[in-house]
Amino acid sequence: xxxxxxxxxxxxxxxGTSFKCILADDNRNVIKQISVxxxxxxxxxxxxxxxxxSAGSEYKIIALGIASFGPLDIDPRSKNYxxxxxxxxxKWAGVNLHDIFKTALRIPVVIDTDVNGALLAECAWGHxxxxxxxxxxxxxxxxxxxxxxxxxxxxxxxxxxxxxIRVERHPADKDFKGVCNIHGAxxxxxxxGPSLHARFGDPQHLPKDHEAWDILAFYLAQACVSLVxxxxxxxxxxxxxxxxxxxxLPKIKQHYFDQMNGYxxxxxxxxxxxxxxxxxxxxxxxxxxxxxxQSVE
Ligand code: ZN
Numbered sequence: 085x086x087x088x089x090x091x092x093x094x095x096x097x098x099x100g101t102s103f104k105c106i107l108a109d110d111n112r113n114v115i116k117q118i119s120v121x122x123x124x125x126x127x128x129x130x131x132x133x134x135x136x137x138s139a140g141s142e143y144k145i146i147a148l149g150i151a152s153f154g155p156l157d158i159d160p161r162s163k164n165y166x167x168x169x170x171x172x173x174x175k176w177a178g179v180n181l182h183d184i185f186k187t188a189l190r191i192p193v194v195i196d197t198d199v200n201g202a203l204l205a206e207c208a209w210g211h212x213x214x215x216x217x218x219x220x221x222x223x224x225x226x227x228x229x230x231x232x233x234x235x236x237x238x239x240x241x242x243x244x245x246x247x248x249i250r251v252e253r254h255p256a257d258k259d260f261k262g263v264c265n266i267h268g269a270x271x272x273x274x275x276x277g278p279s280l281h282a283r284f285g286d287p288q289h290l291p292k293d294h295e296a297w298d299i300l301a302f303y304l305a306q307a308c309v310s311l312v313x314x315x316x317x318x319x320x321x322x323x324x325x326x327x328x329x330x331x332x333l334p335k336i337k338q339h340y341f342d343q344m345n346g347y348x349x350x351x352x353x354x355x356x357x358x359x360x361x362x363x364x365x366x367x368x369x370x371x372x373x374x375x376x377x378q379s380v381e
Pocket of ligand 1 (some may be wrong): 247248264265266267268270271272273
């Protein structure tokens, strides 16, 4: 008797601390998942491959989608598609995720940035559903954004480098040099997790009323203003480790309201609907991988 293997999709949320691997069916039921620590490329990738290979004896994996940290080549027409470019994670520069997984698993492999993946997942199943213009911004060890503009991902075949825009200084933060190793005081240099750490110590130990939160919100509000003024986004989804701090979001909204100064006539109610946390919580990247896998024809 021939038994057909169940068809499933594979996804990876490739992050700075872990590679989250998932298998899911057509209806978004999770079949299996593991988290592999991000160490040297060979160790991390071998463990991911082993996970999918062993699942392959039980399931028919249709395709793999990877939503990854950058910078990386996400142009499917490029010979370097899926290759990490020189960036903060030096050991990963030159590693070609696409070729490694395609050779090992012999299935189609689709790759995009973690934030584009998370944005696509939020568009399909989360807070950006039915929007033609939306953004997903991650604020963690770095800052990055995926932007949907008129129903298309902006900046293709590249990806936005929104984390490195310039921002106006908070009056109480004029002297800090910033932590971006390229620009110093860009958005990432002033509002990422490491930037908070550099000025104020471990953010987890800061009281709610510490000025650090107001400084952070001031910069992130400017990012939101830039996204609305440039792309007229209908939703800005703020994810990443720094946004786990619950009391930051209201401060960002208040600064956004003040900085817009009535332009576009948005009320606080409008802003509540505009600036949001991910509906898919910290799984947006992982579901982004599944969305990418499902996009394979
Ligand atoms: Zn920078």
